[in-house]
Amino acid sequence: MEIRPIISTLSRHKTAALLIVLEISLTCAIVCNALFLIGNRVEEMNHPSGVALDEIVRVQLTPIGRDDDADAQTRTDLAALRAIPGVKAATVLNEVPFVSSSWNTSVNLVAKQERPTMNATIYMAEEQFMDTLGVHLQAGRNFEPGEYQQFTEMQRAAQNASIPALIITRAMADRLFPGGNALGKSIYVWDDKPSQIVGIVDHLVRPSTFEGPETREYSMIFPMRVPFNLGGNYVLRTDPARRAEVLKAAETALRAAAPGRIIVEKQTRTLEELRIEYFKQQRSMAWLLGGVIVALLIVTALGIVGLASFWVQQRTRQIGVRRALGATRGQILRYFQAENFLLATAGIVLGMLLAFGINQLLMKKYELPRLPWFYLPVGALALWILGQLSVLWPARRAAAVPPAVATRSA
Amino acid sequence: MFAHYFHLALRSFRRNKAITALMVLAIALGIGACMTTLTVFHVLSGDPVPDRSSRLFHPQLEPRSKSGYVKGEEPPVQLTRFDAEKLLRDRKGDRQAMMTGGQVAVTPQQTNIEPFISNARFTSADMFPLFAMPFQFGRGWSGADDEGHARVAVLSRDLNQRLFAGENSVGRTVRFDKTDFTVIGVLDDWRPTPKFYDMFGARGYGQTEGLYLPFSTAVELKMQRSGSMDCWDADTTGDSTSLNAPCVWIQYWVQLDTPAKKAAYLQYLGNYSDQQRAAGRYQRPTIVKLRNVREWMEFHHVLPSDVTMQMWLALAFLAVCLLNTIGLLLAKFLRRGGEIGVRRALGATRGAIFRQLMMEAGTIGLAGGLLGLGFAWLGLWAVRHQPVDYADLARLDPSMLLLTFLIAIACSLLAGALPAWRAMQITPAVQLKAQ
Amino acid sequence: MLEMQQVTKVYRTELIETHALRSLDLRVNAGEFVAVTGPSGSGKTTFLNIAGLLETYSGGIYKLDGEDVSNLNDNQRSRLRNQKIGFIFQSFNLIPDLNLFDNADVPLRYRGMPSGERRRRIEEALARVGLGSRMKHYPAELSGGQQQRAAIARALAGSPKLLLADEPTGNLDSQMARGVMEMLEEINQQGTTIVMVTHDPELAARAQRNVHIVDGMATDLAMEPALVRPGQPAAARV
Secondary structure (H helix, E strand, O other): OOOHHHHHHHHOOHHHHHHHHHHHHHHHHHHHHHHHHHHHHHHHHHOOOOOOHHHEEEEEEEEOOOOOOHHHHHHHHHHHHHOOOOOOEEEEEOOOOOOOOOOEEEEEOOOOOOOOOEEEEEEEEOOOHHHHHOOOEEEEOOOOHHHOEEHHHHHHHHHHOOOOEEEEEHHHHHHHOOOOOOOOOEEEEEOOEEEEEEEEEOOOOOOOOOOOHHHOOOEEEEEEEOOOOOOOEEEEEOOHHHHHHHHHHHHHHHHHHOOOEEEOHHHOEEHHHHHHHHOHHHHHHHHHHHHHHHHHHHHHHHHHHHHHHHHHHHOHHHHHHHHHOOOOHHHHHHHHHHHHHHHHHHHHHHHHHHHHHHHHHHHHHHOOOOOOOOHHHHHHHHHHHHHHHHHHHHHHHHHOOOHHHHHOOO | OHHHHHHHHHHHHHHOHHHHHHHHHHHHHHHHHHHHHHHHHHHHOOOOOOOOOOOEEEEEOOOOOOOOOOOOOOOOOOEEHHHHHHHHHHOOOOEEEEEEEEEEEEEOOOOOOOOEEEEEEEEOOOHHHHOOOOEEEEOOOOHHHHHOOOOEEEEOHHHHHHHHOOOOOOOOEEEEOOEEEEEEEEEOOOOOOOOOOOOOHHHHOOOOOOEEEEHHHHHHOOOEEEOOOEEOOOOOOOOOOOOOOOEEEEEEEEEOOOHHHHHHHHHHHHHHHHHHHHOOOOOOOOOOEEEEHHHHHHHOOOOOHHHHHHHHHHHHHHHHHHHHHHHHHHHHHHHOHHHHHHHHHOOOOHHHHHHHHHHHHHHHHHHHHHHHHHHHHHHHHHHHOOOOOOHHHOOOOHHHHHHHHHHHHHHHHHHHHHHHHHHHOOOHHHHHHHO | OEEEEEEEEEEEOOOOEEEEEEEEEEEEOOOOEEEEEOOOOOOHHHHHHHHOOOOOOOEEEEEEOOEEOOOOOHHHHHHHHHHHEEEEOOOOOOOOOOOHHHHHHHHHHHHOOOHHHHHHHHHHHHHHOOOHHHOOOOHHHOOHHHHHHHHHHHHHHOOOOEEEEEOOOOOOOHHHHHHHHHHHHHHHHOOOEEEEEOOOHHHHOOOOEEEEEEOOEEEEOOHHHHHHOOOHHHHHHO
């Protein structure tokens, strides 16, 4: 099978051929970019959080009005929570992964720095922080008992307060000290007083990544005991199977510990549920993009089927003549397959250019990364297969045209 | 003649049922996708306060310390409490209000309702007339109430429904946090979209607050504020909501009815900044901004990027569907070369052929539009079940309905034009000979 | 060259059986020019389709060039058609999207011939029918007579042993028809067996032998028309 006669035939049907090529190219370009967007979102959703996702539950409660001795109340609450059967560890937090509210601060490498080096989130940790979240220390050490301070007291001390020791994530360490060992170095995150990096954890996701995906693990841990009314987050760790039971018991315990507090039911969930909620929009957008891809492929496939069927009908006689002149059924079938392959190839080549064009636009408007090259062969392959599948039915009908058609009078 | 062409079109559809169905479906899918995203776009980019959005302004000042100063940098998008209270006292606009979001524990008097948390807005008296907020019962509070830290509250229609079963609750008492407040007014339905006055909660499209309290009262009672807060410098006060804290967290809106007043207000803001710097409170060079509602929304890129992306995606999808339809119509028309040749031989003018074929394309568009409307309705139903803050706003309105049909028919005529133009070129002689 | 013994063809639909051919006996020797005549509906076209392997038959034996074709599958029949048979149709059946060169190229490509040889054969065949200068023309640009000559060139390019012509002049005016007939006679003289189906007695008379099909049965009229056969080329050969 040579392609020249096919091209010569197509060149006699330029408009129709051009239309199908354009349709394929547009589909190819959109499919490549949509796949890429899906890939981006899936990657974001599957990024390691650094915490024991399936073992953690969170209770949110707020006092009615101000609680003047929140610190004492917090101690009582934590003791009650830790006494619940099945609870491995329990802690109180200023912010929780996958819950958008967050504390953030600028980070400097030297005192009185003009422009901050970066921005990072602050997890305020008390003694059971690491055990409860299941954060993994990669280098250095955890905080020593003497290093923990009360948030309330630090607020009162105002300018005299400082954070001598802190733990940061690997991602943040690499950002601050590229290539160098961050452990033991000092950074400036609290006024202009140095804080020494005493430990590095492998992963710890920040509650909200408002500055772009590369900042998603710019997290610091301060040895600071917060009162429960600072966000109202109690977090407990248990066996995955006992989460519901522990959550219920925790609510009961907290209600019993002090009256006049409101448990925010919508926010009192397992961390897994909170994570699903957090990524809901991403997930639904990914599904939507997937739906668009499928719809586009179906429409394009139907377009190919329709046009090829028309061509087969239109050429019934010439197919009969070809058969009479000695073409086997296979040769007729392959003729239409080859024709489709040519059209698809032209569409794909054009589509690749278009895909890059669209990607450039997306990069500009939505700060997306460059389209990785491997999406192109994926898109190309998808359209080649689509084309071959779509043309199969019309091509088989063409191959079934009997040679005797040639002798029928017109 | 029109009816005749319509009749011919219907006959032609009957001959190629599958292909016709395919074309209608393609147009309908494209139209449905476009209308869904366009409706969302239309709803989200609407004017939240029609007839006054060009007269409402949000001022920006530059109170930050010298450290980290970059020339030409945008000043913070919120005000410090100090500046906001000063601007409010000076009353240089036609109306003005300072405000912040908050969270309040509501304890109903009825014992059968558990205490719950509600979103609140701590604001000053002018907010109600400033935003033309509609009242169902009662009214807003006065400037004197602000100064007197009055224990008064305005409820949203929803909260009034929840607390008082929708009755006129003016004069009744509700406990917010640990203090009893008297209901002074109940709002009617009020849902500015986008929620322009506070871009930080719910990315600009959230529900409005359940209750409104005087800012002064909320501050006195140390009620829980919520929303974004940016601080610089060491906070020497120990409380970032205190009057002198180096933090911006207040939204401030001012109504300026004429361009002259706007100019005067800008002048006033500049003078104020200069005075503050002279007094040593401001350190950076004076830079003030005064954006109206439209400019403010544009500046904040309030339209979610997913929404614009979905719209472009839908338009591209429609383009593919149109290419598809053009291809199929072309094949269909040219295959009927014999018929067209005979018609031409029997005296049909090119124009007549063109009109006949365009009628066929237009009819497909009409059918596609009808079906597309169904798809759009389904699409919007799906959007309403999306986990987005604007989900409940996604509804078809009459103008979008009309637009659907116009787009559908325009698209199909566009799709029909090229094939019909090609088909009318068929000369009778050639076709008769080849047959 | 072509031998049919009691060949039958029955078309079956759910309701009726149509006997298009009943027990057809026919023998055509190599080098003959045979005309098959008969009224319309007599089975001429069915005969041609079977002879040209375009259709299968229901019963009997058909040997083409000594080979029994009864048990060949579709692919084998295609190949045989391609190698041994050339077709000339009433409506020319040139492929409108291809120029003359490419049209003549169609059967040769299916044969898998190397391109050099194809080119040589096509150019030769087109030159032979007087269309050597119009290789790049499309069928629609030619007159009916030229189209039919191009079709003949397409048939000749493959050097078939058997040329099947179906009313080759049916769509032509008399002058063009004469030219085409003369061409066929010339081809026959050079050794190609020709079987021509026609309803035109005048045309049939120019063949060496006439076979008349009536109601699906053949009557050989070889002896009688041979005496009155006009036309010099055939006479010269005797």
